[in-house]
Amino acid sequence: MTEQAERQTLTPEQYLEAQNSPEFAELRRRFRRFAFPLTVVFLAWYLLYVLLSTYASDFMSRELFGNVNIGIALGLLQFVSTFVITMLYARHANKNTDPIADKIRDELEGRPDV
Amino acid sequence: MSERTLQAVDDAATVGEPILNIAIFLAFVVVTLYITFRASRNNRTAADYYAAGRTITGSQNGLAIAGDYLSAASFLGIAGAIAVYGYDGFLFSIGFLVAWLVALLLVAELLRNTGKYTMADVLAFRMRQGPVRTAAAVSTLVVSLFYLLAQMAGAGGLVSLLLGVSGSGAEAAVVIVVGGLMIVYVLVGGMRGTTWVQIIKASLLMVGALIMTVWVLARFGFNLSSLFGSAADVSASAATPRDVLAPGAQYGATATSQLDFVSLGLALVLGTAGLPHVLMRFYTVPTAKDARKSVVWAIWLIGVFYLFSLILGYGAGALVGADTILASPGAVNSAAPLLAFELGGTALLGVISAVAFATILAVVAGLTITASASFAHDIYASVIKKGVKTDSSGVNEVKVARITACVIGGIAIVLGILALQAGLNIAFLVALAFAIAASANLPTILYTLFWKNFTTQGAVWSIYGGLIVCVGLIIFSPVVSGAPVNPATGLSPSLFQDVDFHFFPLNNPGIVSIPVSFFLGWLGTKLSKERPNVEKYGELEVRSLTGIGAEKAIYH
Numbered sequence: 128m129t130e131q132a133e134r135q136t137l138t139p140e141q142y143l144e145a146q147n148s149p150e151f152a153e154l155r156r157r158f159r160r161f162a163f164p165l166t167v168v169f170l171a172w173y174l175l176y177v178l179l180s181t182y183a184s185d186f187m188s189r190e191l192f193g194n195v196n197i198g199i200a201l202g203l204l205q206f207v208s209t210f211v212i213t214m215l216y217a218r219h220a221n222k223n224t225d226p227i228a229d230k231i232r233d234e235l236e237g238r239p240d241v
Numbered sequence: 242m243s244e245r246t247l248q249a250v251d252d253a254a255t256v257g258e259p260i261l262n263i264a265i266f267l268a269f270v271v272v273t274l275y276i277t278f279r280a281s282r283n284n285r286t287a288a289d290y291y292a293a294g295r296t297i298t299g300s301q302n303g304l305a306i307a308g309d310y311l312s313a314a315s316f317l318g319i320a321g322a323i324a325v326y327g328y329d330g331f332l333f334s335i336g337f338l339v340a341w342l343v344a345l346l347l348v349a350e351l352l353r354n355t356g357k358y359t360m361a362d363v364l365a366f367r368m369r370q371g372p373v374r375t376a377a378a379v380s381t382l383v384v385s386l387f388y389l390l391a392q393m394a395g396a397g398g399l400v401s402l403l404l405g406v407s408g409s410g411a412e413a414a415v416v417i418v419v420g421g422l423m424i425v426y427v428l429v430g431g432m433r434g435t436t437w438v439q440i441i442k443a444s445l446l447m448v449g450a451l452i453m454t455v456w457v458l459a460r461f462g463f464n465l466s467s468l469f470g471s472a473a474d475v476s477a478s479a480a481t482p483r484d485v486l487a488p489g490a491q492y493g494a495t496a497t498s499q500l501d502f503v504s505l506g507l508a509l510v511l512g513t514a515g516l517p518h519v520l521m522r523f524y525t526v527p528t529a530k531d532a533r534k535s536v537v538w539a540i541w542l543i544g545v546f547y548l549f550s551l552i553l554g555y556g557a558g559a560l561v562g563a564d565t566i567l568a569s570p571g572a573v574n575s576a577a578p579l580l581a582f583e584l585g586g587t588a589l590l591g592v593i594s595a596v597a598f599a600t601i602l603a604v605v606a607g608l609t610i611t612a613s614a615s616f617a618h619d620i621y622a623s624v625i626k627k628g629v630k631t632d633s634s635g636v637n638e639v640k641v642a643r644i645t646a647c648v649i650g651g652i653a654i655v656l657g658i659l660a661l662q663a664g665l666n667i668a669f670l671v672a673l674a675f676a677i678a679a680s681a682n683l684p685t686i687l688y689t690l691f692w693k694n695f696t697t698q699g700a701v702w703s704i705y706g707g708l709i710v711c712v713g714l715i716i717f718s719p720v721v722s723g724a725p726v727n728p729a730t731g732l733s734p735s736l737f738q739d740v741d742f743h744f745f746p747l748n749n750p751g752i753v754s755i756p757v758s759f760f761l762g763w764l765g766t767k768l769s770k771e772r773p774n775v776e777k778y779g780e781l782e783v784r785s786l787t788g789i790g791a792e793k794a795i796y797h
Contacts, residue, residue: 136790139776145787146779154786162346170510173339177506180332180488181499187328188487193466194473198328198488205335206544212342213540220350220533224786232787 137235145235154227161219169212176201261587265595270422270602273441277426277434287635288795290431290642291358291614292524295794297436299531303538306522308439310337310513310539311446311546312388312604313395313574314671317597319547320580321573323554325563327476327485329492329502330554334547336509341543343514343683345536350529351690351785352520357792359611360517361619364685364704367777368697371624376704378619380681381517383708384674385612386652388518389605391670393420393657396601399574399594413658419602420654426606427613427646431639432525435606442596442603447542449596450549453577456584457556472558479563485555501747505672508751512675515682518611527794556580574667605653610642612649617642672749673715680707680754684762690785694773695766702765707758714750717743 137145145151180187180198187198284290297305315337322330356362361377396419426434461468469486476485483490492502513519523532557566557580569575581593622638660670684703688695715721723741724734732738747753766773784790 137780139780142780142783143776145783151783151786155782158786166343166346169339169342173335173510174506176335177332177503180328181492181502184488184493188484193464194469194486195466196486199331199469199486202328202331202335205339206548209339209342209540210544213345213537216346217533217537225530228787231783232789235783235787235789 141235145231148231150227150231154224154231157223157227161216161223165212165216169208172208173205176205261591262594265591266598269441269445269595269599273438273599273602274425276437276441277430280433280437281429281431284431284433286795287358287618287639288792289433290635290639291521291610291618292792293431293433293436294796295525295527295792296796297525299526299534300538301436301440302522302526302531302535303542304443305436305439305525306519306535306539307542307546308441308443308446308603309518309522309607310543311443311600312671313392313399313597313601314667315546315550316446316450316600317395317399317574317577318667318671319550320554320557321566321576322491323485323551324472324557324561324566324576324580325476325485325573326483326491327472327555327558328488329490331551332488332502332506333509334550336506337513338540338544338547340510340513341536341540343511344519345533345540347690348514348520348686349523349532349536352686353523353526353529353532354785354788354791355781356524358521358524358618359615360520360682360686361615361623364682364689364700365619365623366689367695367774367781368689368700373697373700373704374619374623376701377682377685378615380677380704380708381615381619382612383712384515384517384678384681385608385615386649386656387670387674387677388516389608389612389649389653390656390660391667391674392601392605392608393653394660394670395574395667396598396605396657399578399597399601409662412661416657416661417654419598419605420650420657422602423605423609423653424647424650426602427609427650428643432521432610435603435610436525438603438606442599443542445596445599447546449593450546450553453556453581453584453589453593454549454552457552457560457580460556460560460584468552468555468559472555475559475562481563483563485558497746500752501749504676504747504752505749507755508672508676508679508749511679511683511751511755513678515678515686516675517615517678517682518607521611521614522607524792529788529791553577553580557583560584609646609649609653613642613645616645616649669720669748673720676715676749676751676754677708677711679751680711680758681705682707684755684759688762688766689781692766693775693778695762696769696771696773698769698771699762699764699766703758703762706761706765707754710757711750711754714745714747714754718745718748718750719743720748 188196190196191200283294288294319330319334322333352363355366360381361374364377365373393416396416426438461471473486476483492498526532526535554576557576560583561576561579566573566576566579569579578590578593578597582590617638621641681704684707685700688699719735721743722735722737723743726733
């Protein structure tokens with residue numbers, strides 16, 4: 128068994144310094160600006176669907192094409208939106224947050240005892 | 242409705258060839274036990290036992306998550322609910338799927354970066370260890386036990402239909418066999434063995450569901466509209482006619498049941514990211530990036546599976562019919578197996594039955610390892626032993642975890658037999674586990690990760706408050722006592738007959754208990770005398786977003 132790689136441990140001051148750096152602020156901003164609004168959007172869209180299904184049953188039963196009604200179509204759209212949000216998030220993370228996170232981590236690991 | 246299926250159900254209270262079903266099931270057990278024993282050779286440290294050495298790849302873990310998540314309630318319960326109630330069953334699956342976005346966007350990567358083995362590692366990160374760890378461990382044990390109960394009761398309930406044994410003694414025997422096997426997987430294989438059981442099971446489940454879906458669609462000329470139309474026609478002429486394409490067949494009757502439906506919807510979407518056995522899976526991958534990849538895989542697999550379930554559910558409604566399903570020994574849960582029999586006869590039924598058993602076995606193993614890890618790591622090692630570092634590779638801790646796994650397995654067997662005899666509904670019990678997870682765990686997870694001023698008192702109030710309010714409301718709900726007697730069976734669907742101490746009208750307490758828990762977390766923080774630990778929050782935030790200091794994979 129190979130020894131577990133020695134974990135990087137920084138001092139509390141180093142963590143606070145890193146937390147207050149402009150680079151980290153940018154990383155946090157990019158993460159939160161994307162994840163938080165999107166969470167609000169998908170939760171609202173899901174709750175709208177649940178409420179429509181519960182309290183607007185006649186509307187949801189209206190047929191769109193063949194035997195497929197608005198409720199089933201909106202339900203299938205919930206699947207589509209979930210898949211789309213998943214892919215958007217993965218792309219955003221790969222492109223916009225991973226590079227900064229990697230850079231900050233490399234910098235911090237490069238100076239274990241500043 | 243098919244004559245052949247009806248005949249088979251009438252003749253023997255079982256369908257298909259029990260010997261074939263048992264043979265396929267045994268084959269699964271033998272293969273997975275072999276893999277578990279092989280995997281166990283590499284189990285040396287606590288990280289191996291709890292987190293498979295963090296060497297599972299993103300796509301493998303995605304499959305294992307799907308294996309953990311697509312429990313008997315998902316596979317049998319949702320297909321059955323759609324077959325009988327149509328649209329309302331479909332909504333269940335949407336809640337279960339959308340919930341994954343909470344895990345993907347807000348929890349998975351940050352948790353992987355900061356924790357070690359359990360949910361409590363993150364919740365207690367910047368708090369006083371003792372109280373928060375204990376609270377998190379208690380809630381982990383409660384959620385896992387509720388979930389275990391549902392799976393064990395499901396295992397026993399299916400037996401009469403699938404294996405051709407009946408009577409409460411035989412059902413209890415099956416629960417004991419399932420529980421015993423699960424203990425073996427967990428003791429021998431640890432997280433590595435459990436993960437492989439999940440992966441094999443998820444693959445079998447996806448393939449089985451795909452075959453049945455294509456088969457059903459072929460019967461309707463690959464025309465979705467004609468499948469829906471046929472299901473609607475059959476259920477409109479059933480003994481209790483229902484409109485399976487419109488919302489409300491199950492929950493639309495009264496204002497109370499409508500509110501119950503909204504409450505259920507809330508619990509489903511917020512529960513997943515608070516399920517300890519799901520969270521623990523994120524520690525099995527090498528990095529946060531792999532945790533993200535595994536959730537992306539899981540979302541695709543689970544989403545596609547629920548689309549299959551939609552077809553299978555309406556297919557069972559059209560080809561088997563609600564009357565036949567409800568009259569069979571497994572009731573709603575037997576829709577998928579009956580559909581398999583209708584389509585492919587005894588051979589397909591055998592395969593699907595074995596998959597259903599594999600499902601239950603894999604999920605109970607995942608739950609057991611989570612509950613035992615939480616006790617050993619959070620309560621034994623961190624609270625009782627105060628985290629004394631005499632045990633660097635965690636050998637003693639793992640020993641405690643193994644003993645705990647046996648104890649939990651034993652408790653699950655006893656409770657499962659009791660739940661089975663009470664005739665509790667599986668999908669329902671799982672929905673309650675989701676409500677408890679959403680109330681007790683999710684608020685603290687979110688506050689811990691994102692709210693700088695959150696304190697120990699806030700965490701403790703939120704966890705215990707959410708847990709007590711949620712479980713308390715369940716105890717005083719119609720689930721436990723006082724639901725009106727069903728004229729068809731002469732029994733009340735409540736756990737206890739002939740007593741009525743309920744005062745809370747809803748079956749699912751989520752709509753009350755989740756906001757209460759968020760509020761208590763806020764209030765406890767505002768009223769606490771101690772200042773939030775700013776330094777630890779700095780460490781948590783930097784670690785969670787950059788991955789510095791995250792636990793590394795161990796390659797042997």
